[in-house]
Amino acid sequence: MREWEKNFRKIEPYVPGEQPKLKDMIKLNTNENPYPPAPGVVEAMEHFDVDKLRLYPDDKSDNLVQALAEYYHVKKEQVFVGVGSDDVLGMAFLSFFNSEKPILFPDITYSFYEVWANLYKIPFETQPLDEAFRIHKEDYYKPNGGVVIANPNAPTGIAEDLDFIEDIVKHNQDSVVIVDEAYVDFGTRSALSLVDKYENLLVVQTFSKSRSMAGLRIGFCIGNEKLIKVITDVKYSYNSYTMNQTSLYLGVEAVKNEEYFRTNLAKIMEERTRTIDELTKLGFTCTDSKTNFVFATHKDVPAKELLAMLREKHIFVRNFGSNPRIANYLRITIGTREQMDTLFAAIREYLQQ
Numbered sequence: 430m431r432e433w434e435k436n437f438r439k440i441e442p443y444v445p446g447e448q449p450k451l452k453d454m455i456k457l458n459t460n461e462n463p464y465p466p467a468p469g470v471v472e473a474m475e476h477f478d479v480d481k482l483r484l485y486p487d488d489k490s491d492n493l494v495q496a497l498a499e500y501y502h503v504k505k506e507q508v509f510v511g512v513g514s515d516d517v518l519g520m521a522f523l524s525f526f527n528s529e530k531p532i533l534f535p536d537i538t539y540s541f542y543e544v545w546a547n548l549y550k551i552p553f554e555t556q557p558l559d560e561a562f563r564i565h566k567e568d569y570y571k572p573n574g575g576v577v578i579a580n581p582n583a584p585t586g587i588a589e590d591l592d593f594i595e596d597i598v599k600h601n602q603d604s605v606v607i608v609d610e611a612y613v614d615f616g617t618r619s620a621l622s623l624v625d626k627y628e629n630l631l632v633v634q635t636f637s638k639s640r641s642m643a644g645l646r647i648g649f650c651i652g653n654e655k656l657i658k659v660i661t662d663v664k665y666s667y668n669s670y671t672m673n674q675t676s677l678y679l680g681v682e683a684v685k686n687e688e689y690f691r692t693n694l695a696k697i698m699e700e701r702t703r704t705i706d707e708l709t710k711l712g713f714t715c716t717d718s719k720t721n722f723v724f725a726t727h728k729d730v731p732a733k734e735l736l737a738m739l740r741e742k743h744i745f746v747r748n749f750g751s752n753p754r755i756a757n758y759l760r761i762t763i764g765t766r767e768q769m770d771t772l773f774a775a776i777r778e779y780l781q782q
């Protein structure tokens with residue numbers, strides 16, 4: 430090995446879900462929304478002034494921050510936006526987790542947390558979920574350098590109620606508690622109502638799932654003004670122009686149409702109930718998901734076999750094989766009714782063979 434190679438930062442990267450380039454596929458592997466973005470976004474896109482691309486975007490993301498502050502009834506100084514919630518979470522890890530003490534998060538959760546901890550050399554200690562994939566909140570009452578909870582959790586889909594989250598925040602007033610609410614709009618009470626009560630709470634959300642805009646990459650966090658000042662300083666020390674012109678322009682439109690938003694959420698939640706019923710009839714056990722995906726294991730057929738069979742039919746779902754506790758589960762995004770019917774038919778046919 431050459432001398433300079435020894436200085437490389439070696440990191441086991443996060444592996445995102447596959448983005449296959451097939452035309453005739455049913456893509457249920459990365460929790461995208463099957464419905465288009467709000468009509469206002471589509472219309473705004475048609476009127477986008479391409480000349481804007483000559484210029485650097487607004488480094489303060491002022492219009493988008495303003496729109497979010499109004500929508501969530503907080504001050505502009507309490508809002509920070511980033512390139513998807515991955516960017517916001519990564520910046521938050523870098524900004525708030527700088528202690529010798531380990532940060533705490535569940536052993537089964539969004540696998541990116543461990544990657545950021547390794548990347549930024551943040552000590553961490555995972556806390557085991559119980560057999561029903563539930564968080565044991567007392568595990569988070571010990572000294573720590575920070576806490577990260579995805580609520581609902583991923584990939585289990587299980588949500589904890591607001592009192593439970595508040596207990597964790599309340600017991601950790603000496604560290605920052607990040608609540609990752611990527612899936613909160615699909616039926617969970619948000620911790621946003623607590624940000625004025627607890628200075629140490631940062632709530633992170635995204636436009637990728639409930640607002641059908643994964644391709645645009647918009648995420649945001651809301652918290653106390655002190656937290657937002659620190660994360661903003663860190664952002665300016667890394668890349669001042671994070672949000673591109675199109676994201677800033679179209680993002681504002683995405684929060685305008687509440688009726689369209691609620692209608693889509695209702696359709697997805699209804700389809701989730703039907704999916705759990707259908708899969709249960711086919712011999713699966715599903716968690717009580719409060720997200721836009723289900724987490725299911727079959728009584729006889731290994732998850733990997735089903736994944737491969739579905740893949741052959743160009744139906745993409747996801748499996749997290751590297752963690753033995755969940756290796757036999759499939760995470761299946763809720764698609765349209767037609768897409769889900771095709772999935773059920775494929776599984777039914779395979780099981781009857």
Ligand code: PMP
Nearest residue numbers: 513514515539583611635637648
């Ligand atoms: N948090 C969780 C729990 C997720 O599942 C995801 C999606 N991979 C994200 C954050 C990041 O989503 P995005 O960067 O698209 O906002």
